[in-house]
Amino acid sequence: MNVAEKPVITAESLIGQRIQKKDAPEKAAGKTRYIQDMIVPGMLHAKILRSSRVHAKIKSIDTSAAKALPGVHVVLTAADVPDQQPIGVARDHLPLKGERVRSLRDEIAAVAADSEEIAEAALRLIRVEYEDLPIIATPEDAIKPGAPLIHPAPLDAEGRPQALPPKTPIAFAGKADNIAMRFDYTHGDITQAEAESDVVVEDTFQLHYVTHCCMGVSGVIAEFDASGNLLMYSNTQVPFLHKREFAEYLSIDPSRVRIIQPPIGGGFGSKLDIYPFEVISIFLARAAKRPVKMVFTREEEFLASPTRQPVLLTLRSGCRKDGTLTFRQVHTLHDNGAYTSWGATTPFVMMQTFSSLYRVPACDYHTTVVYTNNPYAGSFRGYGNLQATFAIEQHMDMLAEKIGMDPLDFRMKNAQDAGEVTGQGMSFKSCGFKECLTTAADRSDYRKKHADNLANRDAPGPVKRGVGIASMLHVGGGAKIYPSDGCGTILKLDDFANVTLITGASEIGQGSETVLSQLVCEELGLPISAVTVVNNDTAITPWDVGVHASRTTFIAGNSAIGAARKAKAKIVAAAAKKHGCDEAALDLRGGFVVVAETGEPVVELARLMRNLHFSDKAELVMTTFYYEPPSVHQDKAFKGDVSAAYAWAAQVVEVEVDTDTGIVKMTKVTGTHDVGRVLNRLGLEGQIEGGVVMGQGYALTENLIVENGITRNPNFRDYKLVTAPEIPEMDITFVESMDGEGPQGAKGVGEAPSICIAAAAANAIYNATGVRIFGLPFTPEAVYRALRGAAPKPLWQAWKPE
Amino acid sequence: MSLKHDIEFTLNGVTQRLAVDVTMNALDMLRDVVGLTGTKYGCGEGECGACTIRVDGETRNSCLMFAVDFDGRDIVTIEGLAADPKADALRESFVEHGAVQCGFCTPGMVMQASHILDTHPDADAEAIKRGLEGNLCRCTGYKKIVDAVESACCGGR
Secondary structure, three states: OOOOOOOOOOOOOOOOOOOOOOOHHHHHOOOOOOHHHOOOOOOEEEEEEEOOOOOEEEEEEEOHHHHHOOOEEEEEEHHHOOOOOOEOOOOOEOOOOOOEEOOOOOEEEEEEEOOHHHHHHHHHOOEEEEEEOOOOOOHHHHOOOOOOOOOOOOEOOOOOEOOOOOOOOHHHHOOOOOEEEEEEEEEOOHHHHHHOOOEEEEEEEEEOOEEOOOOOOOEEEEEEOOOOOEEEEEOOOOHHHHHHHHHHHHOOOHHHEEEEOOOOOOOOOOOOOOOHHHHHHHHHHHHHOOOEEEEOOHHHHHHHOOEEOOEEEEEEEEEOOOOOEEEEEEEEEEEEEOOOOHHHHOHHHHHHHHHHOEOOOEEEEEEEEEEOOOOOEOOOOOOOHHHHHHHHHHHHHHHHHHOOOOHHHHHHHHEOOOOOEOOOOOEOOOOOHHHHHHHHHHHHOHHHHHHHHHHHOOOOOOEEEEEEEEEEEEEOOOOOOOOOOOEEEEEEEOOOOOEEEEEOOOOOOOOHHHHHHHHHHHHHOOOHHHEEEEOOEOOOOOOEOOOOOOOHHHHHHHHHHHHHHHHHHHHHHHHHHHHOOOHHHEEEEOOEEEEOOOOOEEEEHHHHHHHHHOOOOOOOOEEEEEEOOOOOOOOOOOOOOOOOOEEEEEEEEEEEEEOOOOEEEEEEEEEEEEOOOOOOHHHHHHHHHHHHHHHHHHHHHOOOOEEOOEEOOOOOOOOOOOOHHHOOEEEEEEEOOOOOOOHHHOOOOOOHHHHOHHHHHHHHHHHHHOOOOOEOOOOHHHHHHHHOOOOOOOOOOOOOOO | OOOEEEEEEEEOOEEEEEEEEOOOEHHHHHHHHHOOOOOOOOOOOOOOOOOEEEEOOEEEEHHHOEHHHHOOOEEEOHHHHHHOHHHHHHHHHHHHOOOOOOOOOHHHHHHHHHHHHHHOOOOOHHHHHHHOOOOOOOOOOOHHHHHHHHHHHHHOO
16 A cells, blocks of 8 residues: 655745735736726716916906806815815815915816816816915025915904914914924033034035825725715725824714725825815715716826925034044924925924934934925925935035044944934834944945045046945834824634735735735745735724834734734644644644644644534634734923834945036945845835835936926926936845844835935045035036036025024 | 717727727727726826837837827737737736836836837847836836846747
């Protein structure tokens, strides 16, 4: 008789492997249906009429001709929605503007019609009379004494400010100045620290407007069902926050709001807030009693999407001759635009970089966010950290040069280590910062190239080579901004041992569905193909705060592991009972319950599941888990450990500067990231490479030109994204610091790769040419001028409100 | 009043006869009239390549063509690549190399890449980058897309 040997099942870990993105096959075949592709029976098409003036009073709006156009179902203005509530972080923004427009993107009227063409034709029939008001085009103008107010208080019949109840939103009560928000942070004795400094430098840095440019333009479908429940097909990154907020705006129970997220054509932070077009689509659907679909044109996407916030930043830094940092003093002026979105809160992140990227005994930080008549700023990958890092990492090189120290040695001397608690109260439990610095420097041969380039600056020929280094610190274990920073998971196994993973975490292309599957399979000993992920419907998925702050792998990952471990415990207990063995001796591998020590199979998992299900005392394996990270809310002085873990990176950028033309070519980026642990190597590389090139665009090519409130280049012809031939060679490596709280030791990484590039590029251009450029972007014109001393250095006298 | 025009063309191997508005662009016709949504709107100005299709074998931005321009032409969209084994290998290469993130640019990328594969089967990375210059991607940083196409080119050798 032929007896087969009992197989031994070894534990082959999925962690660190190159795992293909689960939805890549359907995306590569063009089968994925994005919101732009969706059709809901009976749906109407909507368009918004936006202001043609930058700052004006609206004298009258005449929609009669638009309403009379055949095929037009609804035309709405502010007068038609007297119940509209202000939206946004500061409640200063009414979706439809009735009395005043404050920026060129402002929404005045909206049409729902049988087709987009009819809706567009109707917009052209709407007549608006304006009375122009003075324009505040720069943040400096906004804080001048006597500057016109962007949100003046409404006046009563006698011209006095109306008496309104306390806590009336800014949209109704106005604001007595143009200051939207301010942040003041300090640790240590700044005066004494400056007195102890051997070297002090002070410079102003100027950061420009850029925008997300998601390849899929913004869109939404809103409909009310027969019971009056609201169903939104939405691209939001924060479905559960939206659910609550829409309910609030509509004065309905949140249980009557359901949000479904079709696959999303790019996020990068652009979909973190509630926007007027979403609320307006709901108003149109309510009025038309039909589903309403609204999709932007690319031009509209440029004009009416959030931006990264432009910043004027004056930084004063000091150190001792021995290379010890002594202090940083920072004043910034943020251009908020006309309304307040998340862009106004980026100072939270900026101050962490100033206070804690390096050990600095004293830090004094002041940000003023001011209203202007410009497009309003939102959240964008990096959340203020690109701006902060641009300034800090240039000053690190400048201080090093002043004391005659190598820039790498200077950084190493001041870099944080694991175990440190910073002046701001951030606690670095895992920290691979120094290893990132040395690895990136060694792999790129930074020291030698830096010295060689310096020596060759005056060599003949127009093309100069440069190398620059920059580092970054960013939240890597969530960010406790909201009351909860958690994520829920529901996990179930069917009678074939396939897993349905129901997670609150949203997928925006970053690969969360794959990494979460991987973490679950690692626990349950199953192949990735055994997992179906459900992640896009608030009626099904458990709560999650949203996809932002590089948090999903860490937070949703821990949540998924928690649910999987509960399932495993249940399975192992059932197997032990049925087969008369010790629970502790069992493991799950390769679709089997096995004896952990030998790998000898006890029972096929699918068979065990069926036995459990179809027995007298039938049961199913279904578990839930909610993970809330052990981070804390900052106190009123902005102190506290806001993230459960922190990510680190160092990037070395190499450039060739053509001094005849000003063209800067980014030839190579060597990046080393402390990611805690590599989970999906393929997905991780993709995040880093994409982030590096996005950083390259920020540094070299992208520039949303806003002049006097008017966006001059709302198209891809004049707003230059990096294209394939321009990308640098990329050498990306990882430091595995094995974070104790991280899922399998991992930390977040989504935002990190973009953060250093502009700063490192500035240092590289200096290394090549001896010219330091303090403003972005490094376009050929800007660099050409700077090389000839024809570019005025930005100067903003440090200022904060009394 | 809109003016209609009768056209006849081959779409993914099937003859289509349609009366189309003379002002309609080809992308809208594919998506809204024929109902094939794999071809994407990214900019409407021929800058992003998300709407790339094959017209008589050459790649074109469908957003820059009128629907009536299809008359008498042989059109292939991303959906039409399904039957092509070489394109199948290309799509697999995109998946294997991690060239897909949000995926919105991917159909246009695959269309352009399949053209590179057909016309320059020996293309190296630099030539592939040049070939993909008109296709924007915001997620991947292009490297993995170039890797995917390069591997498919070599695989076909």
